[in-house]
Amino acid sequence: MSHPYRQQGNEAFWSRGVAAHDPRDINPALPAPFTLSPRDKIVTAGSCFAQNISPRLPGMGLHFLVTEPAHPIFPAALAARFGYGLFSARYGNLYTARQLLQLCDRVYGMFQPREDVWSGQDGAWIDPFRPRIQPRGFLTAQEYEADRDRHFAAVREAFETMDVFIFTLGLTECWRARADGAVFPLCPGVAGGVYDPARHEFHNFTVDEVMADLLRFIDAIRRRNPACRFIFTVSPVPLVATARRDAHVMVASDYSKAVLRVAAQMAVAQREDSAYFPAYEIITSAATPHYFAADQRSVTPAGVDHVMRCFAASFTGHSAPRESFQAHDATMDRLARMEEAMRVDCDELALDPDYPHHTPLPSGRDAPI
Amino acid sequence: MSRSYFLMGRSHLTALWYAWHNQAEAGGPPPQPYAHAPLVAPGTRMTFLQLESQRYEPLFTPEGAFHPEVGRALATSAAQIHVSVLGGNDHSMIGLVAHPPGFDFVLPDEPDLPLDRQARLVPAEMLREELERRIAPHLRALALLRAAVAGRVVHIESPPPLPEDHIRRHSAPFADEIAALGIAPALLRYKIWRLHSGLYREACARLGVDLLPSPLAMRDPSGIMLPFGCHPDATHGNALYGGHVLKALLEFTA
Numbered sequence A: 001m002s003h004p005y006r007q008q009g010n011e012a013f014w015s016r017g018v019a020a021h022d023p024r025d026i027n028p029a030l031p032a033p034f035t036l037s038p039r040d041k042i043v044t045a046g047s048c049f050a051q052n053i054s055p056r057l058p059g060m061g062l063h064f065l066v067t068e069p070a071h072p073i074f075p076a077a078l079a080a081r082f083g084y085g086l087f088s089a090r091y092g093n094l095y096t097a098r099q100l101l102q103l104c105d106r107v108y109g110m111f112q113p114r115e116d117v118w119s120g121q122d123g124a125w126i127d128p129f130r131p132r133i134q135p136r137g138f139l140t141a142q143e144y145e146a147d148r149d150r151h152f153a154a155v156r157e158a159f160e161t162m163d164v165f166i167f168t169l170g171l172t173e174c175w176r177a178r179a180d181g182a183v184f185p186l187c188p189g190v191a192g193g194v195y196d197p198a199r200h201e202f203h204n205f206t207v208d209e210v211m212a213d214l215l216r217f218i219d220a221i222r223r224r225n226p227a228c229r230f231i232f233t234v235s236p237v238p239l240v241a242t243a244r245r246d247a248h249v250m251v252a253s254d255y256s257k258a259v260l261r262v263a264a265q266m267a268v269a270q271r272e273d274s275a276y277f278p279a280y281e282i283i284t285s286a287a288t289p290h291y292f293a294a295d296q297r298s299v300t301p302a303g304v305d306h307v308m309r310c311f312a313a314s315f316t317g318h319s320a321p322r323e324s325f326q327a328h329d330a331t332m333d334r335l336a337r338m339e340e341a342m343r344v345d346c347d348e349l350a351l352d353p354d355y356p357h358h359t360p361l362p363s364g365r366d367a368p369i
Numbered sequence B: 001m002s003r004s005y006f007l008m009g010r011s012h013l014t015a016l017w018y019a020w021h022n023q024a025e026a027g028g029p030p031p032q033p034y035a036h037a038p039l040v041a042p043g044t045r046m047t048f049l050q051l052e053s054q055r056y057e058p059l060f061t062p063e064g065a066f067h068p069e070v071g072r073a074l075a076t077s078a079a080q081i082h083v084s085v086l087g088g089n090d091h092s093m094i095g096l097v098a099h100p101p102g103f104d105f106v107l108p109d110e111p112d113l114p115l116d117r118q119a120r121l122v123p124a125e126m127l128r129e130e131l132e133r134r135i136a137p138h139l140r141a142l143a144l145l146r147a148a149v150a151g152r153v154v155h156i157e158s159p160p161p162l163p164e165d166h167i168r169r170h171s172a173p174f175a176d177e178i179a180a181l182g183i184a185p186a187l188l189r190y191k192i193w194r195l196h197s198g199l200y201r202e203a204c205a206r207l208g209v210d211l212l213p214s215p216l217a218m219r220d221p222s223g224i225m226l227p228f229g230c231h232p233d234a235t236h237g238n239a240l241y242g243g244h245v246l247k248a249l250l251e252f253t254a
Helices: A014-019 A048-052 A076-081 A097-107 A141-161 A207-224 A249-270 A279-284 A301-315 A323-351 B013-026 B068-075 B090-095 B124-148 B164-169 B175-181 B186-207 B239-252
Strands: A041-046 A164-169 A173-177 A200-204 A229-234 A274-276 A363-366 B004-009 B045-050 B081-085 B152-156 B210-212
Touching: A041 A048, A041 A141, A048 A164, A048 A301, A076 B124, A097 A141, A097 A164, A097 A207, A141 A207, A164 A207, A164 A249, A207 A249, A229 A249, A229 A279, A249 A274, A249 A279, A279 A301, A323 B090, A323 B175, B004 B013, B004 B068, B013 B045, B013 B239, B068 B124, B081 B124, B090 B124, B090 B186, B124 B152, B124 B186, B152 B186, B152 B239, B186 B210, B210 B239
Parallel strands: A041 A164, A164 A229, A229 A274, B004 B045, B004 B081, B081 B152, B152 B210
Antiparallel strands: A173 A200, A363 B045
């Protein structure tokens, strides 16, 4: 007897697509609608889980485009503390689709939030839209403004030159300004600013809102960069806290993820050259290994590895040189050489036989006038 | 008035020692070119402890104390005033050579200084943290010095950056790097030096140490060392510069 399931592949059946595999080898990602080549410039953004994706792209032979890199004089760990290298530009975590759309509107001058600076400790200037991008905020108004100008230019460059954009949706819950709807990544008062119920309100985005924001973003980018392709994922990391009064954090978290998951699917269905990648499913499925750390929230490295193996299988098959790391390595080598030269220089000064009136330097000897 | 000083430090101590030594050898008022920095101070005694010696390596014991010889020198020091010339060249690690790509930053203490908009902007706080990491051993030594002695402790600010022409003529041992990359813009080198000095200023305030600024008379209007104060290398002051510092030290501690 014939029926549609007879034409389905193994992946359509739980027994063959899931149960038949070692849990570490389950790959729920079907072949992607497009593939990535080493020449494709990839821009990443999204919630904290998205930070796991960027550093692994070069190792997969892919070109992680960074338009706002740290200067190579800084060690990588310090650069990361200042928000460099986590994503293609220094925008910090973009948890919601509205944040992403808002960033796009801001860098092209379509939206200028009224509340665009917060006060931090010791007079520091805090960017409300990336409040933890610097541990203590910006030290002066001049620096804050110059850095924001540079940041916007870097984001524009990323948006206009990228071939592929990967966005990891993280949250539906947000805090926004009542005056103009500007959304903040963190509630005012958490990392700068002052929470004021007269000025700030809680909002939990719906499926329709998230989908509409994603579509508006895709359209806005394609007006400037028509060939750009999009990959959406949903972060498997649960909410750290909910602002809802009517739901346990576990329930609020599942609701948010469900909204994001559906919205991503609906957006992808409406735009060509866009894809959904099931990172969320790989990590949260009961069929795969338990990939959460002891806090039941952080994803383990093994989980990230599983996600990226599946990502590579779906989207790649090529290798590429790691140009993005060469500049940094060269500068670190130079600084090491200079440190040695400085040591030699200082030693030489102390021992310089050509210096006028040279005598060996005394150690602890009186030299009375 | 009779005063006694104990000065300890590394390479920047040398300029001070030569200034003092030259004068001591002359047996009286210092000869040219020290006429501008007379150090005539009858009864003044200065003891120099040059740490740039394998004899004092490593400077810290595993327990975090000074090398025993340094500890003994301080424990037996009868000086009224102890002077730190510790560290002071870490700003040059970042600021001497034009590490590509060109960069600039907003100096927090003087935010209206020109900013090169074509260069890559780096956060001042990040630069500060990197310098902090580099000078940490010197601040540790300064804290040990402060704890080891009674009485006044003075830290001497490191010399300002040297003029480009001078560096170019005396670029060894950085000649290869400078030939390949060039010298960083003077304004950037000045800003980094100021940021570096600010870290010492903060440490001095925390530790109860007085900070003696580099002599203004030895800087040009843009804050760069005047040519006649430069030692024939890329980063140090000479004996004339050292003489000005000693003169300022005597006045500062009068």
